[in-house]
Amino acid sequence: MTATTPAPSRRTSRPLVVRAKPLRNRRSVTLTVLTALMLIYTLLPLAWLVINATKTQAGLLGSFGLWFDGEFALFDNIGRTFTYGDGIFTRWLLNTLLYVVVGAGGATLLATIAGYGLAKFDFPGKKAVFAIVIGAVAVPPTALAVPTFLMFSDVGLTDTPWAIIIPSLITPFGLYLMWTYAADAIPDEILESARVDGAREFQTFFRISLPLLAPGIVTVLLFAVVATWNNYFLPLIMLKDPAWYPLTLGLKQWNAQAATSGGEAIFNLVITGSLITIIPLIVAFLLLQRYWQSGLAAGSVKE
Amino acid sequence: MKVTRRGTVLVGAALSLSLLASACGSSGGDSGGGGATTASAGDVQAALDAGGTLTVWAWEPTLKQVVADFQTKYPKVKVNLVNAGTGKDQYTALQNAIKAGSGVPDVAQVEYFALPQFALSKSVTDLTAFGADKLEGTFTPGPWNSVHSGSGIYGLPMDSGPMALFYNKEVFDKYGIDVPATWDDYVAAAKKLHEADPKAYIANDTGDAGFATSLIWQAGGKPYQVNGTDVTVNFGDAGTQKFASTWQQLISGKLLAPITSWSDAWYKGLGDGTIATLVIGAWMPANFETGVAAGKGKWRVAPMPQWESGGKATAENGGSSLVIPEAGSSKALAYAFLKFADVDEGVKIRLDGGAFPATTAELNSPEFKDKKFPYFGDQQVNQVLAESAGEVVPGWSYLPYQVYANSIFNDTVGKAYTGAATLAEGLKAWQDASVKYGQEQGFTVK
Numbered sequence: 160m161t162a163t164t165p166a167p168s169r170r171t172s173r174p175l176v177v178r179a180k181p182l183r184n185r186r187s188v189t190l191t192v193l194t195a196l197m198l199i200y201t202l203l204p205l206a207w208l209v210i211n212a213t214k215t216q217a218g219l220l221g222s223f224g225l226w227f228d229g230e231f232a233l234f235d236n237i238g239r240t241f242t243y244g245d246g247i248f249t250r251w252l253l254n255t256l257l258y259v260v261v262g263a264g265g266a267t268l269l270a271t272i273a274g275y276g277l278a279k280f281d282f283p284g285k286k287a288v289f290a291i292v293i294g295a296v297a298v299p300p301t302a303l304a305v306p307t308f309l310m311f312s313d314v315g316l317t318d319t320p321w322a323i324i325i326p327s328l329i330t331p332f333g334l335y336l337m338w339t340y341a342a343d344a345i346p347d348e349i350l351e352s353a354r355v356d357g358a359r360e361f362q363t364f365f366r367i368s369l370p371l372l373a374p375g376i377v378t379v380l381l382f383a384v385v386a387t388w389n390n391y392f393l394p395l396i397m398l399k400d401p402a403w404y405p406l407t408l409g410l411k412q413w414n415a416q417a418a419t420s421g422g423e424a425i426f427n428l429v430i431t432g433s434l435i436t437i438i439p440l441i442v443a444f445l446l447l448q449r450y451w452q453s454g455l456a457a458g459s460v461k462e
Numbered sequence: 463m464k465v466t467r468r469g470t471v472l473v474g475a476a477l478s479l480s481l482l483a484s485a486c487g488s489s490g491g492d493s494g495g496g497g498a499t500t501a502s503a504g505d506v507q508a509a510l511d512a513g514g515t516l517t518v519w520a521w522e523p524t525l526k527q528v529v530a531d532f533q534t535k536y537p538k539v540k541v542n543l544v545n546a547g548t549g550k551d552q553y554t555a556l557q558n559a560i561k562a563g564s565g566v567p568d569v570a571q572v573e574y575f576a577l578p579q580f581a582l583s584k585s586v587t588d589l590t591a592f593g594a595d596k597l598e599g600t601f602t603p604g605p606w607n608s609v610h611s612g613s614g615i616y617g618l619p620m621d622s623g624p625m626a627l628f629y630n631k632e633v634f635d636k637y638g639i640d641v642p643a644t645w646d647d648y649v650a651a652a653k654k655l656h657e658a659d660p661k662a663y664i665a666n667d668t669g670d671a672g673f674a675t676s677l678i679w680q681a682g683g684k685p686y687q688v689n690g691t692d693v694t695v696n697f698g699d700a701g702t703q704k705f706a707s708t709w710q711q712l713i714s715g716k717l718l719a720p721i722t723s724w725s726d727a728w729y730k731g732l733g734d735g736t737i738a739t740l741v742i743g744a745w746m747p748a749n750f751e752t753g754v755a756a757g758k759g760k761w762r763v764a765p766m767p768q769w770e771s772g773g774k775a776t777a778e779n780g781g782s783s784l785v786i787p788e789a790g791s792s793k794a795l796a797y798a799f800l801k802f803a804d805v806d807e808g809v810k811i812r813l814d815g816g817a818f819p820a821t822t823a824e825l826n827s828p829e830f831k832d833k834k835f836p837y838f839g840d841q842q843v844n845q846v847l848a849e850s851a852g853e854v855v856p857g858w859s860y861l862p863y864q865v866y867a868n869s870i871f872n873d874t875v876g877k878a879y880t881g882a883a884t885l886a887e888g889l890k891a892w893q894d895a896s897v898k899y900g901q902e903q904g905f906t907v908k
Contacts, residue, residue: 216755217755217756219726220726220729220730220733220734220756221730221733221734221756308558308562309562312558312559312562312563312564312565313562315564317562317564317565318565395551396558399519399544399546399547399555399559399565400544400546401544401545412545412547412548415521415547415548415551416521416523416548417724417726417729417753418548418549418724419521419522419523419548419549420621420623420743420745420746420748420749420780421522421523421524421745421748421749421815421816421817422521422523422749422752423523423752423753424729424749424752424753426726426729
């Protein structure tokens, strides 16, 4: 940090000393304003969503977007969201939960085991594995969706839940994160002493390493949950049958309905559905915030 | 029966490129269709008696009731009605399934503009084998021509969209504007309205391929000529010029609301008087009733404005057919469903659900024509709409890759709507891009 103030021209032989001020609890108006702006910017869409979820379809189009309409229809909207189209929304919600629990849960488990193995065991070809994992992190999942679709359709798995769950099990970034986290969080000495005491490798992993890895696991889990919960492109390609849709696709279908002739415009249900969709994610973040923060920072500082 | 929103879907663009190529590669051949699929009315009846399961991909809301009644009438048949996406999303899914060779539905909804693409690649069944050619006269000429490709019939028309002028009478009366009879009147009305109320516009348009081609169609333009795999794209003809010069006046005068059709802002604008008219297909009343509650009693329907005064020409806008994919498993049963939905009982069921028919019998029935619409101030709107159905300019055809062509409309012609180019320049760019793509797909394009 260098503070440069244009020195007033003075006739002096003394060299100008620029002193770096220590970082202390100094209030900066600029930063506070910027942070406040950022906060508003982030919360505005959320506020919009909450406000507009309380409006009827007619009220939605006939009132100012950022304030409430006369009629408070939130509970009616929620009720209709869950009953519209023979209650298909509930089905989509359960589908999403299935994909998240099995897909993201499995992805976290696999990433943890693999990351731990790669961090703590030496074997030939480890560098090649490293290169592949790093390379895989760089490939966006979107680019793989079409080849995956063609492969899955060859084995007849498209239009089934497996088409979403199996690709969701792979998380190169999660693996990499667990790898670096395990390398730092578990001292080799502990493993050594466990081995000397006669513990088998699985025992060591479950009894000793797993608790040490907890913050990292939560971080990876959150990443995987968010990615799977918000997954849109893969289901879009893989699924035709709305009975297997996750919420993302289902809401899109409801939205698209307004653009079909004879289709009923149900923007109010799309908005209410969106609100219901994001609530579980918000809850997950708030509950796991503590772990998540410590996990995120871990590995970035070497003690 | 829908107007596809212009938003392009990534998948569509990415997949259709490669899929079309392979589909068209195997297309060259006789137009007689596979002899193996020849079937008679007896086969269709036998299939109904034997029963089975049908998978139908469609997004049209009234089909739900049609399926229910079909299953009641034929208890041995189980129909799976699947909404596999709307418009372009579904075509992409259908192309994928055909290419992959699995998961192909037995029946699919395909809009008229998209049908040539499936017909030319022979990925849908020629229905003459089932005697569809004997249905001549059952449907109005517009949709009936649309399901033809060469000598084959590749779908049965489900609905139609002869165009008409929907206008907000309240706004017109307020500013003393007469219902425009010609497009010149329409431009004059646009100026008068926008001067009187700077917040009100005669129409909204941010570039809509389906609308532009329909207006060119009405003006007598024939920019697309298709003969097998020989294709001509030419936006230089007189009809296209008429459209371009008239619409350019509206764009240059900033007389069009910058609102995209089918968006929430559009529904809002139709309700609050921001958008004063809508020139669109005859299937629109149902959407008005459910989507524009605020406009109840304000809107009326009039014949489409004309390019020449005293004319009666109209065009089709939207509308769709039901087709039987070639890879489907039970075609005779599928045809039985098509006939039920599009020719027999289904027509009435869908009519009651608010759909606009493609069949001449229903269009001419007094019950249909004299129906009063409370939404439109008790106007008998079907009188206007049915008349429009009989005046559709003949001889129009779409490209065998119109889905792709429409998807690039906004990259080319769309620039004209933002003022970055003229409409004529935009159309030229669209023509060039369409020619180039067609050549890449193996068509002979001029």
